[in-house]
Amino acid sequence: MTCKFYLKKGMGRKSENGYPWIYLNEVASYDGEYQNGDIVEVYNFKNNFIAKGYINNLSKILIRLLTHDINENIDESFFKKRLHQAWDYRKRMISDTSCCRFMFGESDFIPGLIIDKYEDYYVIQCLSLGIDKYKDIIVKILINDFNANGIYERNDIKIRKLEGLDQVKGFLTQPFDTKIQISEYGIKYLIDIENDQKTGFFLDHKENRQAIHRICKDSTVLDCFTHTGSFALNAAAAGAKSVLGIDISCQSINDARKNAELNNLSHIAKFECHNAFDALHTWAKEGKKFDVVILDPPSLAKSKSNISSAVRGYKEINLRGIKMVKSGGFLVTCSCAHYMDKSLFESIVYDAAKDNKRLLRQVDFRTQSPDFPILPNFNESYYLKFYIFQVI
Template sequence: MRNFAKFFITPKGERAARNGHPWVFGEEVTKVEGSYTNGDLVDVVTNKGKYLGTGFVNDKSKIRVRIISTNTNDKFDEAFWERRLRYALEYRRTVMGEQDFKCCRLIFGEADQFPGLTVDRFNDLIVTQTLSLGIELRKEMLFNLLIKILQEMGENIRGLFERNDVKIRLLEGMEEGKAWFATPLLPNHGPMTTEIVENGIKYTVDVENGQKTGFFLDQKYNRQAVAKIAKGKHVLDCFTHTGSFALNAAQGGAASVTAVDISAEAVRMADHNAKINGYDHVMKGLEANVFDLLSELFNNHSHAYDFIILDPPAFTKSGSTVKNAIRGYKEINLKAMKLLPRGGYLATCSCSHFMKEELFVEMLKDAARDANVSLRQIEARQQSPDHPILWNVPETYYLKFYIFQVV
């Protein structure tokens, strides 16, 4: 006997749900039958009462219900969640392979039917970020199950660190914070840093203070694509963060690599990573504003670089700021195209879901027209498959990545 509250929704919401989109927005709810508490499971039904799915409710959120199942026979017990976790982990082991499974995203929110949950693995440490109340209320069970499954797989995990220091939690009625997850399964978690190996390159990852969860895993195979064409090139890696693209270029045989970031701490970390990999003779960090640096190089008629990499932070995190973001993306791409010699190479990307692929492509065409160059496409890529794209959930597709020769 189901005793969940029923949420009746509009025809528009019904169409989205039937097409497989897991979000029901507040304005799409027309009527509620039954009692509930925020974080509970509730049933979503059509205006005629026909079942559409079951999900977590939160009246404090714009997304009022996050659907997790469309099967009326599902019992949302521990066995249900264990099956779903195993499914996600087995997918990663298959698509990433044994080696890359040690350093990848294990849970990617809605794409794995864990709304608002991110789980990253960095060698022997797990880092989580919980952005929905329904998951928050069940995290003790989920995290203990996750650790148990990984240990059964023979994976060495010494600690799970929660990175919940994000303002979006406040909008969901939760507190911000970061701390070790206390569990008898992992009694001695040790330090907050660990060493990972990605594409044969070593990095020190600080799970407490690094950006997001400590390291950006989604560009893993895009970095390999850069390494493939870097041999003998003089490379300028813009927005370098921990130096990952720069290091892959160095590993690919670049003649020289300049790794630029506005953050002194990022430059320090990039230099550190260059040193521990033995590339400090080829790669140098530079603390600078990328916009200013590209202008300065162009104005000085610099011919120092024949391969430029643009991996900026998300210039837009909402639909309302897309126009400003397009201007920002165009500015750096236009400057890079003007700076490169004919026959030079450009790797460029956007990590914002709101910067749709067609907008990004149009911006690149505009920049090339204004720079009076042609773009010869070498590769068009996306996020790595541990960040799977669900075609019925467009929000899961966010990373656009292109490599061109500028001719």
């Protein structure tokens, strides 16, 4: 018999409207027995069915919801249907599906499951105990239905500790070379899905990398926090006069140089190992100027508790970055922090411009690529803010 959970009066309305999580403090009582990871049913205080999902009382998120259909079984056919729906969506929404986010957890209606596709190789992350129990089924479907040549798990992420799960990584199929060459809109990259950040590449900027092409032709470009050079290489491919990419990781800089060579762009795109905060501070003082300055830092707000320090960090780099843009040039500035909301981030950039006595004109605003869909009733799915400003 499936265990049933009953919510307190006034709770559950968000979940009835599509919010995919139930928290422990929303529950009034439950009927039956369960083990963590089991599928349970959720009802409101009137005893009306809301949804089914997997449970884990070790997590702040007690139940992650999978379906609002009481008659839908959570089995292999369920996951097969969800994966095919996710892939059909991507084929419709993005023109280059050779590398993309194949499954974006709650936004694709399988909470806690991340799948990234790199050509015929797939990287899986299971962020919750519930989906971790179905990992073998997911692997089977990717092999049988999506012709996966190899599958690797990058479950070496801290969030799994909150679910009572070990941090692990390794092959879920026969071993293969985890250093893979990919292509995105004609730009080639060498990635290492075993050791690179996240799952090997920042796929969420797919469309944003294309957006900078029109401002980089015949320009001098500074790309800060370049990682393995994706924005820098797109600037070079767009016809920039010169591009300098900087990053604190010397390994990333070496990888960026290899990517420049791979695309025959080494004569335009140069890379140096610097702490971007220090370099921006020094170079702004020295009066260095560029036609385009790109700021794409790692998340500076990992939680609500460090918003204040994040504000200071974003303010500092945007203050220096704006100062280094030639009159009429462009600032590209980003935040990938979910807790840094759009209005707050905008106010930081505008204040930085005001302190520089410069005027900004917004040229473009974007979020994450369409293969990272945003659910309006699940704000946690919206995290990336990407702006292009002209600096007057």
